[in-house]
Amino acid sequence: MDVAAIRQLFPALHQEVNGNPLVYLDSSATSQKPQQVIDAVKNYYEHDNSNVHRGVHTLGNRATEAYEGAREKVRRFIHAKSAAEIIFTRGTTTSINTVAYSYARANLQAGDEIVITPMEHHSNLIPWQQAAKATGAELKYIPLQDDGTISLADAKATITENTKIVAVTHVSNVLGTINPVKEITKFAHEQGAVMLVDGAQGAPHMKVDVQEIDCDFYAFSGHKMLGPTGIGVLYGKRDLLENMEPVEFGGEMIDFVNLYDSTWKELPWKFEGGTPIIAGAIGLGAAIDFLNDIGMDEVHQYEEKLVHYAIDKLQTVEGITIYGPKERAGLVTFNLEDVHPHDAATVLDAEGIAVRAGHHCAQPLMKELGVNATARASFYLYNTLEDVDKLTEGLLKTKEYFGNVFK
């Protein structure tokens, strides 16, 4: 992988921030976009802009072909059986909420269980809290181990015959833990439950094969994988989606409309009420092309190299605490002794280094870690070992700076 060449393709990376070259280490929040993606969106608006699925005219056909072409790209990217199983949404949050509203509320009752983990992002936690409240089902957690992983034995023990839904993140956005979603899916299916995988931090960084995982739902966002904001995907197994009611009703999703009753379009369109996110889907398609040209295994291996280097390097900073397991995806969450993460992030920003500070939309996990906030550096294919060096130097300066102001 030629990272120097890849970096050239990302215009936003080439700028100064506070007088220093930008070091962007916040890709888990959102990734930067390659020119190719920006151009695909621009090209659509400049040449093909039209509504989809209704125009007899040429532009309408072009827009429809581009939109449905993007769906096919997504299908191949996650190895789904059929494009009918690919629903475009606004993002991971909307994808999970669609399942929580449409599937959970129709299939859960008092006495049933929803099983999740303490490392879920709020987007894979609150929809289930609400579904549990609405149906009387119980929300249960597979316990977190000290090293930030969950054990298969605990997963197996937590999922019971009363469990109807298991929802687990593929990759933790705080700890970087890569969860054994394939094995957990097996436990879920053994008990007759459906399995949803939150792939927001998975799909952008590794090869995903939904048929191999055998999960029933897989949710992810375009903007974390080089695509535009406002586009996401809900993958669902066809037989499940067929039996689910739409969440949004209106244009685009109907078959026949009578005065007092209507019928829905076939999959996947019955879940895409209103004019869809056409430009977003096209941009996501371009992002997938970009990632495919590099290869997802390459991306994953490169990020592994970066994160291992980062952990070794950051551990040399005195007073640092690093959270999460050794084997992990490309992010490092940490705290510096005596320096609040917001203060650390402000000093790093003055050096042109962008990191996230806060609770990372995972308040229950922060509680488990015994902290209110942490700092996080997250990597993508355009980051370099030099970025890690700059982060390390930045943290040393942060310590020095606060050491001095404290005197």
Added chain:
Amino acid sequence: MSLNNLDMLYRQVIMDHYKNPKNKGTIDGDALTIDMNNPTCGDRIQLQLQVKDGVVEDAKFTGDGCSISMSSASMMTQAIKGKSISEALHMSESFSNMMLGEDEHFDDDIQALQGVSKFPARIKCATLAWKALEKAVKS
């Protein structure tokens, strides 16, 4: 921006309050208690006020957060003690204006927080304690 520019933000007096906060703790006996957090970053504060005849007789806080939010709470509790509720609210308004970059003046340590207005991402840290005060008064 070099690290020197950060000195506008992290003034020595701010760091002193952070390191040795004033009025940190809880009030024994009857007190108005308000919890406030900043949902975007996780900072939290519990503010306690003892108000008698419209005057803030005592103010204490506990909490967890960055140097800016905690020092601001320390300074605020110091400033509002002995002030009437309306005076305290007036100060709160002035503080908000200062954070918006307007020309406001405080006679005490609070003036040191003026530099925060140049760091938009940190304004919410500085106003957390004041928001708690406003919430307390409204209740």
